[in-house]
Amino acid sequence: xxxxxxxxxxxxxxxxxxxxxxxxxxxxxxxxxxxxxxxxxxxxxxxxxxxxxxxxxxxxxxxxxxxxxxxxxxxxxxxxxxxxxxxxxxxxxxxxxxxxxxxxxxxxxxxxxxxxxxxxxxxxxxxxxxxxxxxxxxxxxxxxxxxxxxxxxxxxxxxxxxxxxxxxxxxxxxxxxxxxxxxxxxxxxxxxxxxxxxxxxxxxxxxxxxxxxxxxxxxxxxxxxxxxxxxxxxxxxxxxxxxxxxxxxxxxxxx
Amino acid sequence: xxxxxxxxxxxxxxxxxxxxxxxxxxxxxxxxxxxxxxxxxxxxxxxxxxxxxxxxxxxxxxxxxxxxxxxxxxxxxxxxxxxxxxxxxxxxxxxxxxxxxxxxxxxxxxxxxxxxxxxxxxxxxxxxxxxxxxxxxxxxxxxxxxxxxxxxxxxxxxxxxxxxxxxxxxxxxxxxxxxxxxxxxxxxxxxxxxxxxxxxxxxxxxxxxxxxxxxxxxxxxxxxxxxxxxxxxxxxxxxxxxxxxxxxxxxxxxxxxxxxxxxxxxxxxxxxxxxxxxxxxxxxxxxxxx
Numbered sequence: 001x002x003x004x005x006x007x008x009x010x011x012x013x014x015x016x017x018x019x020x021x022x023x024x025x026x027x028x029x030x031x032x033x034x035x036x037x038x039x040x041x042x043x044x045x046x047x048x049x050x051x052x053x054x055x056x057x058x059x060x061x062x063x064x065x066x067x068x069x070x071x072x073x074x075x076x077x078x079x080x081x082x083x084x085x086x087x088x089x090x091x092x093x094x095x096x097x098x099x100x101x102x103x104x105x106x107x108x109x110x111x112x113x114x115x116x117x118x119x120x121x122x123x124x125x126x127x128x129x130x131x132x133x134x135x136x137x138x139x140x141x142x143x144x145x146x147x148x149x150x151x152x153x154x155x156x157x158x159x160x161x162x163x164x165x166x167x168x169x170x171x172x173x174x175x176x177x178x179x180x181x182x183x184x185x186x187x188x189x190x191x192x193x194x195x196x197x198x199x200x201x202x203x204x205x206x207x208x209x210x211x212x213x214x215x216x217x218x219x220x221x222x223x224x225x226x227x228x229x230x231x232x233x234x235x236x237x238x239x240x241x242x243x244x245x246x247x248x249x250x251x252x253x254x255x
Numbered sequence: 256x257x258x259x260x261x262x263x264x265x266x267x268x269x270x271x272x273x274x275x276x277x278x279x280x281x282x283x284x285x286x287x288x289x290x291x292x293x294x295x296x297x298x299x300x301x302x303x304x305x306x307x308x309x310x311x312x313x314x315x316x317x318x319x320x321x322x323x324x325x326x327x328x329x330x331x332x333x334x335x336x337x338x339x340x341x342x343x344x345x346x347x348x349x350x351x352x353x354x355x356x357x358x359x360x361x362x363x364x365x366x367x368x369x370x371x372x373x374x375x376x377x378x379x380x381x382x383x384x385x386x387x388x389x390x391x392x393x394x395x396x397x398x399x400x401x402x403x404x405x406x407x408x409x410x411x412x413x414x415x416x417x418x419x420x421x422x423x424x425x426x427x428x429x430x431x432x433x434x435x436x437x438x439x440x441x442x443x444x445x446x447x448x449x450x451x452x453x454x455x456x457x458x459x460x461x462x463x464x465x466x467x468x469x470x471x472x473x474x475x476x477x478x479x480x481x482x483x484x485x486x487x488x489x490x491x492x493x494x495x496x497x498x499x500x501x502x503x504x505x506x507x508x509x510x511x512x513x514x515x516x517x518x519x520x521x522x523x524x525x526x527x528x529x530x531x532x533x534x535x536x537x538x539x540x541x542x543x544x545x
Contacts, residue, residue, distance in 0.1 A: 041446070042416070143302070172301040172302055172472060173473075173474065173512055174301060174515045177517075177527065177529070180517065181525055181528065199446055200446070202517040203517055205517065205519050205522065206523075228519070229520065244446045244449070244450050245519060
């Protein structure tokens with residue numbers, strides 16, 4: 001069964017002469033339990049695909065399926081249980097006046113769980129936070145700890161699919177390593193499906209097995225991470241992206 | 256300015272930045288020393304390591320209750336610590352200028368781009384409006400903006416991030432400063448634009464024989480772009496090395512940072528996680544003077 005299927009997706013903003021086509025005829029397939037990366041520069045439409053998939057943008061045409069179920073304009077509760085999103089900036093995505101306990105408790109009660117107390121403890125343990133963090137507020141947490149809370153919130157309804165929008169780009173490299181390890185562990189343990197957006201090819205290469213390269217709203221190339229590492233690309237833009245990422249590493253290593 | 260051309264532009268000795276908090280004084284920068292010649296000096300470290308505070312302290316931009324102390328911050332032989340706030344204003348922009356991370360927050364949103372650049376020029380050079388305009392257009396061209404006449408009339412919200420940062424560079428370069436402090440100048444930009452902006456900055460710095468302090472958390476970028484690197488941890492310099500030798504760094508903190516980076520060319524199953532040794536905090540700061 002497919003985890004996520006997107007077929008000739010168009011997304012636009014605005015009407016008539018002000019219409020901007022943010023995504024043009026994008027197609028991709030993520031098998032269940034797979035991990036797929038979307039790369040490209042800002043404005044290339046990669047985040048828009050995530051937003052359309054999660055129901056945050058109503059103006060789209062094409063076909064989208066999640067776990068074999070076609071998606072309409074309206075999403076039901078089952079969808080929101082199965083699909084959760086982790087945002088880029090943990091400083092902006094947590095309510096500043098809600099404690100960790102409230103953040104997780106609210107999500108759990110919205111999804112109709114009964115044993116909220118036990119679940120909060122377990123969620124915190126799952127993302128590597130001790131019970132001491134439960135009654136803290138976001139300003140009392142570091143960036144990495146906040147992102148762990150955001151991941152815990154996404155895991156609360158026991159989703160099968162996580163949409164990750166630049167989950168580590170606001171973090172330090174040492175903290176980024178911790179979060180990336182956590183994400184790999186969670187995927188393995190729970191057989192989650194990831195669709196991840198990032199502009200950092202090394203990060204995508206670490207988490208994902210396949211990637212799609214986007215430019216100006218179109219998917220210009222889809223390739224496996226092995227192909228990307230071997231620089232086995234057909235599209236000049238992919239090569240340009242690879243060179244700008246590898247260039248920094250190479251010139252540093254060789255002097 | 257009567258110095259030999261090879262003399263250092265900037266000498267910093269025993270710089271401290273302190274902030275009083277409810278639980279006592281917090282030392283953001285703890286007694287660091289370094290010098291800057293006509294070179295590109297990188298300062299790397301995680302958030303909270305004191306790298307940005309170092310940049311701000313040089314320009315004496317730390318506001319009370321924060322306090323800056325230093326044996327000396329010599330700019331071409333003149334100790335900035337002795338200057339009055341009024342005299343400092345003549346240093347900022349004209350002799351040392353600073354580029355901040357996000358052009359969205361550092362450009363005036365209700366003023367046309369061109370007027371902002373002209374203003375920066377006219378503050379430091381006594382010229383007519385027409386002359387300032389001509390200079391500004393020239394500068395916009397120097398930062399590789401294709402249609403300077405058009406961009407001159409735009410507002411900051413009408414330009415992209417990469418263009419905004421190039422406008423910032425133009426604005427900071429127009430008074431012809433000796434030293435440029437760039438605090439994460441490209442972290443808000445895309446990888447593909449990043450290189451372009453760095454190249455423009457690099458060319459200008461080299462052509463004018465300026466000194467550049469490049470503050471960043473991105474080890475690869477600093478290693479590729481700078482001549483010399485200071486690695487900061489908890490307000491101190493734990494290691495200093497040639498930028499192209501950064502990958503051979505020996506301090507366990509630097510090694511930890513390097514190993515925690517995912518690499519396209521060397522995939523691993525699990526990334527190494529930095530284990531912090533409390534001893535690192537207490538080690539003496541390494542001098543970055545040359």
